[in-house]
Amino acid sequence: MLDGAAMFAGLAQTMTAVFGGPFVSARVIDQAPDAFDDGGSIPDDTADPTFRTCQLQVDIVTDAMRQADGYVEGDLRVLILSATLEGDLDTDATVEVLQGPYTGAKLLLSGITRDPAATYWEGRGRRAPTE
Numbered sequence: 646m647l648d649g650a651a652m653f654a655g656l657a658q659t660m661t662a663v664f665g666g667p668f669v670s671a672r673v674i675d676q677a678p679d680a681f682d683d684g685g686s687i688p689d690d691t692a693d694p695t696f697r698t699c700q701l702q703v704d705i706v707t708d709a710m711r712q713a714d715g716y717v718e719g720d721l722r723v724l725i726l727s728a729t730l731e732g733d734l735d736t737d738a739t740v741e742v743l744q745g746p747y748t749g750a751k752l753l754l755s756g757i758t759r760d761p762a763a764t765y766w767e768g769r770g771r772r773a774p775t776e
Contacts, residue, residue, distance in 0.1 A: 675738050700725070719772070756768045
């Protein structure tokens, strides 16, 4: 059976390698769920986050994204190739861009959806506050 998401990801990766951009290396950062001690408090030694590699494109937001609840000037459109990411994606994750003009940016995700062919995840990204 033909895997359309993998085929599209392969084409996108080839075009990126030959012509440069738009898909670059990134990683999804999943925070470990809070664990409570016997007294109901969250201990200081909570689990470390996990990292999952992927390839993404950062773009300007669409008009529909601008009209959506929660939009803030400066939000970015994020497209993550599903064949390059192991597992699901939701708004609890943060994405760190590892290459390209947004290198080092950590983006908080919102409005994550999947295209009908399951080729990519799409959503808005907002720069995370610096620590």
